[in-house]
Amino acid sequence: MRIAELSRRSGVPVPTIKYYLREGLLPAGELSSPNQASYAEAHLHRLRLIRALIELASVPVARVKSVLEAFDSKTMSTHDRIGTVHRAVTPSRQVTADDDTRAAATAQVREFVKGRGWIIDPDAPAIATLVDTITALRALDRAHLAEQLGTYAEAVERIAEMEVAATAARGEPDQIAESVVIGTILGETLISALRLLAHENLSARLMRSTTPLDPGSTDSP
Amino acid sequence: MRIAELSRRSGVPVPTIKYYLREGLLPAGELSSPNQASYAEAHLHRLRLIRALIELASVPVARVKSVLEAFDSKTMSTHDRIGTVHRAVTPSRQVTADDDTRAAATAQVREFVKGRGWIIDPDAPAIATLVDTITALRALDRAHLAEQLGTYAEAVERIAEMEVAATAARGEPDQIAESVVIGTILGETLISALRLLAHENLSARLMRSTTPLDPGSTDSP
Numbered sequence: 001m002r003i004a005e006l007s008r009r010s011g012v013p014v015p016t017i018k019y020y021l022r023e024g025l026l027p028a029g030e031l032s033s034p035n036q037a038s039y040a041e042a043h044l045h046r047l048r049l050i051r052a053l054i055e056l057a058s059v060p061v062a063r064v065k066s067v068l069e070a071f072d073s074k075t076m077s078t079h080d081r082i083g084t085v086h087r088a089v090t091p092s093r094q095v096t097a098d099d100d101t102r103a104a105a106t107a108q109v110r111e112f113v114k115g116r117g118w119i120i121d122p123d124a125p126a127i128a129t130l131v132d133t134i135t136a137l138r139a140l141d142r143a144h145l146a147e148q149l150g151t152y153a154e155a156v157e158r159i160a161e162m163e164v165a166a167t168a169a170r171g172e173p174d175q176i177a178e179s180v181v182i183g184t185i186l187g188e189t190l191i192s193a194l195r196l197l198a199h200e201n202l203s204a205r206l207m208r209s210t211t212p213l214d215p216g217s218t219d220s221p
Numbered sequence: 222m223r224i225a226e227l228s229r230r231s232g233v234p235v236p237t238i239k240y241y242l243r244e245g246l247l248p249a250g251e252l253s254s255p256n257q258a259s260y261a262e263a264h265l266h267r268l269r270l271i272r273a274l275i276e277l278a279s280v281p282v283a284r285v286k287s288v289l290e291a292f293d294s295k296t297m298s299t300h301d302r303i304g305t306v307h308r309a310v311t312p313s314r315q316v317t318a319d320d321d322t323r324a325a326a327t328a329q330v331r332e333f334v335k336g337r338g339w340i341i342d343p344d345a346p347a348i349a350t351l352v353d354t355i356t357a358l359r360a361l362d363r364a365h366l367a368e369q370l371g372t373y374a375e376a377v378e379r380i381a382e383m384e385v386a387a388t389a390a391r392g393e394p395d396q397i398a399e400s401v402v403i404g405t406i407l408g409e410t411l412i413s414a415l416r417l418l419a420h421e422n423l424s425a426r427l428m429r430s431t432t433p434l435d436p437g438s439t440d441s442p
Contacts, residue, residue: 113418118421119425127414129410130411130418133414136407139273145384151383156376156412159373161423166369187373187416190354197339197345199303203300206389
């Protein structure tokens, strides 16, 4: 198809498509004439993946390229590809807290991972995020949530197992690698939205039954 | 305490604290002399909350103010406060897809919420995020993940119930409102990190047992 049709079918403006081509995010089309390139379904597919990364996962364009490179890698194992995706979607965060709090959080995470028997690269970005989050919870006197790590992990493991099974069922390696990229990123958005809705629902029910969780009922005359 | 001590104990630089004071994110200290303000534990607490919002939830400073206003509101019910927090932490996303795909996703979400008997404001930002995510999954031929909405929801409901119970146990309304803000935001970071770790662990185990999920074992000679 011509670039105009690619734009129409993907909903991505032609100038944006040309930008992706220049940046090497999108492979060049096949030259049907010296100044005329034609694009295949694969281009449409890649374009949708790029939009999902940028629009839904808020992955910076600069990072999208490294994700796609891992994603296209013929030498990298799926495991290493997943690692690259994880690094791309895990924003590096630094939370301000005193050393003792951070040390306690680090120890808790180490113990936790060991306790669950998880095989994890100690340098995995998610480990740093976990330490930062628990550090913040402790600094904010919310250690009781950090102590619920097991409950969080059990629920998340169920999700991960379902996702991996659904992904493994996708057939050949390339399909799987693509599913991993999409599933890791869109699955997270899915979970985040569903959790907010579950909270809203529980909150609405609690409000009806005017429990202490609803000061509104006492606030308003 | 003086601003210097507030800075030392919170780990936030004095100029940043002054910026928060100017922006009205942090209430003014009590004037102990015409040019000398003293700050209480409440200021330290609020400062930590601001840092958690900015550093961990990546909430823009402009939005932090609206979260804190809801958070301090004496007239707003906890339910409405939660809504404000949700709007602050839910980035507005627009994914490019054709109308049919979006219509199908919208219908699926409506059916799903109805099916679970969730009490949800149809204009809740998380509903829009859910529709966008499912639209993207369908556009990327990953409808099979969207069909797992129930599995995601069950796991997420368990988490939400634990979180609400832990929050309700926090005592008086103000404590609860603060827990809701912190729990909503830090809990999400916690879940996100744990999910990536669960995936890494499953991937590592699958790689060892060289299932089809690991092309690496065949890629490398």
